[in-house]
Amino acid sequence: MAGATVMRSFDGADLGDAPLIRVRGLVNRFGEQVVHDGVDLDVRRGEILGVVGGSGSGKSVLMRSILGLRRPNAGRIDVLGMDAMSADPAVRRHIERNSGVLFQDGALFSSLTVGENVQVPLKEYYPELPESLRYELALLKIKLAGLPADAIDKLPSQLSGGMRKRAALARALALDPPLLFLDEPTAGLDPIGAAAFDQLILTLRRALGLTVFLITHDLDTLYAICDRVAVLADRKVLATAPVAELETLDHPWVQEYFNGPRARAAQATAEGND
């Protein structure tokens, strides 16, 4: 997995065991509303890090800040050993190039086929690639995401919700990014589809050595595939730990979330699968 490859920063330095994402003292405000007030977070190389928190706790704003889609009010974010808040377009492009993102709604272009969607990043970053090779690469990613080959010529509207997620995942993986960001990937999927998607993420992490930042409300996903889970509450990351350790955290939201009947059911399922 990840250990087999040397991860390098923009200037070619070996990142070693340094976290691939490091957030310190992050502050995000919208007018009077303070969403983050001193958020600290590390995402370690090769891990699947789950991010949980109540609705409106700032999970998506955190992801958008890390991706450079929102400029925080204060703090520091390093991605792949680089200052992610840098205005240098070359640094921005390097981070973008190395980050695959699956947004909550999939965000596929509805007028393009699945194959054309997957080729969008390839065209942007490698315009010189012959079309036939781009098509082959798109097909590879589509199969990697668990779709049948004939999905390549279909429009997103011709696919089921689960297949659309897989198509969006294929596009997120188009450039072989070391970092994968997933915003509620199993939302809207039935339990069987959600469990299959979880297993796909696990398989891809192993096969491709991915480091995964995963926002989710899905307790089954947390128990099934996350190495550690960060809890966003009270405008901070309360704790980052394996899910079993979080169950004992003395905080009302955490207690309700991790010790409620749904969490117990998810835990029992995960133990049954071990």
Ligand SMILES: Nc1ncnc2c1ncn2[C@@H]1O[C@H](COP(=O)(O)OP(=O)(O)OP(=O)(O)O)[C@@H](O)[C@H]1O
């Ligand atoms: N562009 C914006 N302008 C104003 N307020 C915003 C903006 N983006 C986010 N917010 C506010 O920031 C807070 C955090 O939003 P965010 O989308 O990160 O929450 P979340 O934890 O992802 O929630 P959910 O689980 O419901 O998706 C919310 O109160 C939201 O209204």
